Amino acid sequence: MLKNIRIVLVNTSHPGNIGSAARAMKTMGLTTLYLVAPKLFPHPKAVEMATGAADILEKAIIVSDLKEAISDCGLVVGTSARSRTIPWPMLSPRQCAEKVLPEAAASQVAILFGREQSGLTNDELHCCHFHLQIPCDSSYTSLNVAAAVQVIAYELHMASLLEQTKEEWDYPCATAGEMQGFYEHLERVLIAIDFLNPNVPRQLMTRLKRLFNRARPDAMEMNILRGILAAIDKKTILGKL
């Protein structure tokens, strides 16, 4: 899936940063680099900083306008250091990776990084479905552009490793409908065993929903939970006979 994710560097001033970004990408398995109107490229400093990732630079696609870099993309995410006047859907690097990876299975995804001094313009940010902010210490937020690429590429790589683990999980996640059915059954049982007073429910169901939503039961675990509730039902009815 990483092969459908492109890194787009917009109007980069220093060729060394382009080289460092290419190296950052390659260490994390990303290979497609778009350069929108780079100030100095190709440039020996870029090759020097890329070290073993010079192939990423050779294959880099240079365009004059951002639109050319993203026109075939189904999802566009733009890095942004500050919050905007009009709030935009905002992702952390980890959320971005979780969002981007499944989408990249079906369509092309672009992640945009702006100028060293001023980032992306408002017009460029308005081309994005999501904005992406790397959490920084409030006293100093000036992340180098290649360092930002490194962090995002790292999160994408981590998410892809996690994705591989998920595929090895034995059962799929329970659906939202199954979770809903479980909560309704659980509530009936808790009333039947006199643990939940329907007239004074307090925060009981809320707390239980928060707990089970955190665990994200798989389909087999959901079967077990429903089976336990059914077994209690049976006992409770017998007890009432």
Place this chain on the structure above:
Amino acid sequence: MLKNIRIVLVNTSHPGNIGSAARAMKTMGLTTLYLVAPKLFPHPKAVEMATGAADILEKAIIVSDLKEAISDCGLVVGTSARSRTIPWPMLSPRQCAEKVLPEAAASQVAILFGREQSGLTNDELHCCHFHLQIPCDSSYTSLNVAAAVQVIAYELHMASLLEQTKEEWDYPCATAGEMQGFYEHLERVLIAIDFLNPNVPRQLMTRLKRLFNRARPDAMEMNILRGILAAIDKKTILGKL
């Protein structure tokens, strides 16, 4: 807690990397830098690459031997690109952050980064309690040293943000002892309601433990779960009368 975590760069060749590492640290709230026998330092290239993080360089402590950099540390973690002949406890960046942050509340922690070409020596790695490996794409694992600092500093910063969120959680995590007591109670109840056959237990308790361990119940949630089991106990005994 981040203030008790020091970054130790061992025998760095390029002053630019020291500057970039300082910048990476400062963006993520780390401030203490030790330099063990740097090849060229102080150096204008370091200041240039540090940009707004020159204060980290000015405060950097230069020592001639690794031991001087770590002698007062309660926990020492060393980055390592490859697995060693004698296996050592190994952490991912995320595990490292989870491990380091609570320890840093009580003692000094050092995270070591080796030479650009050859990393840390075996002797240096043997000074470490844990080794730390940043997962890289198998085709190219040559992470720049400042990029490695950026990834680790980012994970530490993320963990410190998460730590702040945890403090806002209403109850502390259930202890391992409480979890154990819950599983024993759950097993007795499942037998009593004829859901678990103790002669043919299959994977039932294993699956339930995996589920509840994933959710990591807090103390209040644990009270609720035990309360539900006690209510079922009551009904089951009444049913048997």
